[in-house]
Amino acid sequence: MANISKDSAPGIQWGPAIQEAGFAALVTAGLSFPILALKTDSDVSNKLVLSQRWSLVIWAAAIVFIGRLILVLLKARPKAEKAVSTAPQSNSSKFIAKWIGTAGIIILFVFPFVTVYFLGASGALKWINNYGVQILIYVMLGWGLNIVVGLAGLLDLGYVAFYAVGAYSYALLSTTYGLSFWLCLPLSGILAATWGIILGFPVLRLRGDYLAIVTLAFGEIIRVVLINWTDFSNGYAGISSIPKITFFGLPFTDSESSFSSMFGLDYSPIHRTMFLFYLILCLALLTNFVTMRLRRLPVGRAWEALREDEIACRSLGINTTNTKLTAFALGAMFGGFAGSFFAVRQGFVSPESFTFIESATILAIVVLGGMGSQVGVAVAAVVLVGGTEILRELEWTKQIFGQDFDPSQYRSLIFGGAMVIMMIWKPRGIVSSREPSLFLKEKKSVSGSLVGEGHG
Amino acid sequence: MEIFLQQLINGLTLGSIYGLIAIGYTMVFGIIGMVNFAHGDLFMLSSFIGLIVFMALTQLLGLSSPAIAFLLALFASMLLTSLWNWSIERVAYRPLRGSFRLAPLISAIGMSIFLSNFVQVVQGPRNKAIPGLFDGGFKVTQGGTYDVTLSYKQILIVAVTVLLLAGFWYLVQKTPLGRAQRACEQDRKMASLLGIDVDKTISLTFVIGAALAAVAGVLYLMYYGVVSFADGFVPGVKAFTAAVLGGVGSLPGAVIGGLLIGLIEVFWSAYFSTDYKDVAAFSILAITLIFMPSGLLGRPEVEKV
Numbered sequence: 001m002a003n004i005s006k007d008s009a010p011g012i013q014w015g016p017a018i019q020e021a022g023f024a025a026l027v028t029a030g031l032s033f034p035i036l037a038l039k040t041d042s043d044v045s046n047k048l049v050l051s052q053r054w055s056l057v058i059w060a061a062a063i064v065f066i067g068r069l070i071l072v073l074l075k076a077r078p079k080a081e082k083a084v085s086t087a088p089q090s091n092s093s094k095f096i097a098k099w100i101g102t103a104g105i106i107i108l109f110v111f112p113f114v115t116v117y118f119l120g121a122s123g124a125l126k127w128i129n130n131y132g133v134q135i136l137i138y139v140m141l142g143w144g145l146n147i148v149v150g151l152a153g154l155l156d157l158g159y160v161a162f163y164a165v166g167a168y169s170y171a172l173l174s175t176t177y178g179l180s181f182w183l184c185l186p187l188s189g190i191l192a193a194t195w196g197i198i199l200g201f202p203v204l205r206l207r208g209d210y211l212a213i214v215t216l217a218f219g220e221i222i223r224v225v226l227i228n229w230t231d232f233s234n235g236y237a238g239i240s241s242i243p244k245i246t247f248f249g250l251p252f253t254d255s256e257s258s259f260s261s262m263f264g265l266d267y268s269p270i271h272r273t274m275f276l277f278y279l280i281l282c283l284a285l286l287t288n289f290v291t292m293r294l295r296r297l298p299v300g301r302a303w304e305a306l307r308e309d310e311i312a313c314r315s316l317g318i319n320t321t322n323t324k325l326t327a328f329a330l331g332a333m334f335g336g337f338a339g340s341f342f343a344v345r346q347g348f349v350s351p352e353s354f355t356f357i358e359s360a361t362i363l364a365i366v367v368l369g370g371m372g373s374q375v376g377v378a379v380a381a382v383v384l385v386g387g388t389e390i391l392r393e394l395e396w397t398k399q400i401f402g403q404d405f406d407p408s409q410y411r412s413l414i415f416g417g418a419m420v421i422m423m424i425w426k427p428r429g430i431v432s433s434r435e436p437s438l439f440l441k442e443k444k445s446v447s448g449s450l451v452g453e454g455h456g
Numbered sequence: 457m458e459i460f461l462q463q464l465i466n467g468l469t470l471g472s473i474y475g476l477i478a479i480g481y482t483m484v485f486g487i488i489g490m491v492n493f494a495h496g497d498l499f500m501l502s503s504f505i506g507l508i509v510f511m512a513l514t515q516l517l518g519l520s521s522p523a524i525a526f527l528l529a530l531f532a533s534m535l536l537t538s539l540w541n542w543s544i545e546r547v548a549y550r551p552l553r554g555s556f557r558l559a560p561l562i563s564a565i566g567m568s569i570f571l572s573n574f575v576q577v578v579q580g581p582r583n584k585a586i587p588g589l590f591d592g593g594f595k596v597t598q599g600g601t602y603d604v605t606l607s608y609k610q611i612l613i614v615a616v617t618v619l620l621l622a623g624f625w626y627l628v629q630k631t632p633l634g635r636a637q638r639a640c641e642q643d644r645k646m647a648s649l650l651g652i653d654v655d656k657t658i659s660l661t662f663v664i665g666a667a668l669a670a671v672a673g674v675l676y677l678m679y680y681g682v683v684s685f686a687d688g689f690v691p692g693v694k695a696f697t698a699a700v701l702g703g704v705g706s707l708p709g710a711v712i713g714g715l716l717i718g719l720i721e722v723f724w725s726a727y728f729s730t731d732y733k734d735v736a737a738f739s740i741l742a743i744t745l746i747f748m749p750s751g752l753l754g755r756p757e758v759e760k761v
Contacts, residue, residue, distance in 0.1 A: 027539070027543055030536070030539050031536070031539060031540055031543060033536065034505050034508040034509055034512065034532070034536065035501070035504060035505055035508065035575070035578060035579065036578050038508050038511070038512055039578065039579060039580070040507065040508060040511060040579055040580070040584050041580065042582065046585075047587075048511060048584060048585065048586065049511075049515070050508070050511050050512060050515055050516060052516075056578075153557075153558070155558050155561065155562070157565070202742075202746045203742070203745070203746060206745055206746070206749065208557050208558055208561075209490070209491045209558070209561045210745050210749065212491070212558075212561060213491060213693075213696065213700075213741065213745070214741065214742050214745050214746070216693070217693070217738040217739075217741045217742050218738075218742065220693070220734065220738050221735050221738050221739065221742075224731075224732065224734055224735050224738075225735065227731075228729075228731040228732060356689065357569070360565060360569055363562075363565070364566075367562055409573075409576070409577055410573075410577060412569055412572075412573040413569075413570060413573040413574060413577055415566075415569055416565075416566045416567065416568070416569030416570030416571075416573060417566065417570050418566070419562060419563065419565065419566025419569070420547070420548045420563050420566040420567055420570065422566075423548075423552060423555070423559045423560075423562050423563040423566070424548070424551045424552065424563070427552075427555055427556060427559050
């Protein structure tokens with residue numbers, strides 16, 4: 001199946017295109033033959049039986065046929081106009097990125113009030129909680145991981161371990177010693193950073209993909225320990241009745257000396273949700289602010305240099321281990337902050353929340369956002385996490401595909417597929433290009449985002 | 457002593473399965489230098505294909521002999537899993553050659569998530585159990601505190617593994633295909649200059665790796681009698697550990713590493729705690745990578761500037 005249509009003359013060549021699409025469809029039919037066509041189900045006596053659904057195979061083959069045909073035809077188009085200079089483009093994308101950023105922050109600050117105004121307190125609760133807070137947690141996690149993956153170029157597959165450290169720090173410190181959230185928040189950040197250093201120190205001299213696998217192993221080890229060390233973490237059951245958030249000491253309850261009585265408001269659960277929303281917004285913005293500032297400092301420049309070319313970096317006398325370690329520890333610290341926020345929001349933590357798929361979700365956000373771009377990560381978090389929430393609500397799909405159809409189960413399927421497509425289509429991300437933040441006098445003709453390993 | 461002997465048998469059985477999967481990791485790593493993260497999920501997929509074909513043969517077509525059905529399921533699974541891995545390489549990895557360093561790994565992680573969730577969506581999230589196959593076995597020792605048994609399944613697993621490895625060794629060492637494969641492993645550019653179709657060789661590497669993983673998958677299904685969509689991840693990581701322990705890129709290393717990991721896991725469970733058996737495997741992975749990155753039989757990696 002050579003790419004026959006690659007160097008064909010303009011004008012559509014239907015023959016080879018159909019041939020290629022037909023081949024792809026045939027392969028798809030082969031791939032889906034047993035796994036899609038025959039479904040294993042347990043019957044009443046718990047014995048496996050097969051049900052047949054051959055129409056799915058035909059559908060899959062047809063979809064691939066059409067998709068492949070379109071791709072081939074698109075590829076065959078003349079490409080003469082494509083070679084435009086990249087400099088103005090990247091300027092405009094920078095402008096757009098900045099504009100999205102400012103607009104996003106303004107929208108976020110008014111978002112809770114607008115929803116409350118239009119939907120009323122009880123209607124707004126779902127929107128602020130499921131969409132606002134949930135997305136912002138992932139924005140923050142994405143930005144934290146972005147320091148490690150996007151800036152320093154270290155692939156960390158166990159990021160959720162630090163999230164877990166932060167969550168369990170708050171859960172244990174508050175339930176055992178009765179410490180308040182405002183004390184535990186910095187403590188959990190410090191603890192997570194310490195763990196980052198402890199775990200990072202031995203592994204950071206490994207090459208990229210080994211590092212990824214070892215961090216994955218550490219993430220799993222921490223989870224298995226949390227499951228099995230029941231004296232410490234209460235195992236699978238997790239830790240419940242974690243103290244709720246307070247407004248700097250004032251509880252959000254319907255009583256004397258609470259938030260609502262202090263400010264003369266009628267009690268409503270929306271107050272707490274709104275406060276949580278602004279808290280995570282501030283935490284996320286703090287992460288962003290620190291990252292942006294650090295990028296301008298020598299250490300941030302060293303991260304980016306390290307990402308582009310480790311050997312050149314070492315030749316210039318940068319201590320690569322320390323540089324990697326700072327990135328790792330800082331990323332872990334923000335993960336820890338997010339973790340303790342997660343614990344105070346849920347009021348319950350268990351090892352189930354910190355599985356590998358969670359790490360993969362955060363990584364997917366960073367990858368799809370374009371590793372290194374802050375706005376890109378935020379947009380990706382909105383699309384992926386918000387998209388997941390929307391999938392839960394697509395009731396109308398049941399009308400088409402039948403009652404058993406549950407759109408939210410396709411979430412991870414879409415994540416995985418999107419990661420692959422992203423790597424093939426735009427490995428530098430959708431929103432922004434990966435550009436060095438410092439130039440010698442002027443930009444070179446070829447920007448760093450266009451070459452393989454940073455030889456611009 | 458009896459417990460030790462029994463665990464030795466169990467460990468070698470499990471180790472054979474890990475070794476078969478580990479070869480797929482090590483071959484792909486050797487030839488294109490990427491960690492094929494999706495290989496564990498491919499193993500799980502092959503198990504499902506084997507299960508479905510077996511069910512179809514015995515239930516829908518009414519084949520009465522389970523042994524023949526099992527054999528046919530094994531071959532069908534090898535064939536279809538190879539097709540899967542061939543397609544995965546074409547779609548997800550080949551376009552990324554020459555992209556930046558981490559791109560293939562991220563793509564492989566995406567593929568891994570995709571595969572496990574694909575199986576979950578199309579086959580349902582529950583455990584799938586098959587009726588017992590080849591039950592029974594020999595008693596190796598009798599009368600002591602504990603009867604040591606060697607089941608037919610275990611004999612079958614070890615025998616199939618040895619047979620396959622012999623065939624595989626012949627393929628890599630003696631055939632033109634194996635020569636091309638080894639040449640690409642040493643120097644891809646030079647190999648292509650000497651007229652070897654590198655793309656085809658890489659595809660074949662994926663196909664061979666998948667076929668071995670499929671054998672492992674079907675044997676795993678037969679041994680444990682149950683499979684679920686999430687079963688790819690942990691065996692995948694353990695097989696990768698085996699590949700690393702034996703030295704990534706070394707084929708005998710992968711087998712030795714697999715046997716070692718199987719033995720360590722089984723003995724750890726028997727003498728320490730089953731709860732922490734995964735921790736043991738993961739720790740070995742971390743320790744090997746940190747202190748002995750070239751493994752037992754691997755070549756030390758030379759950094760080229």
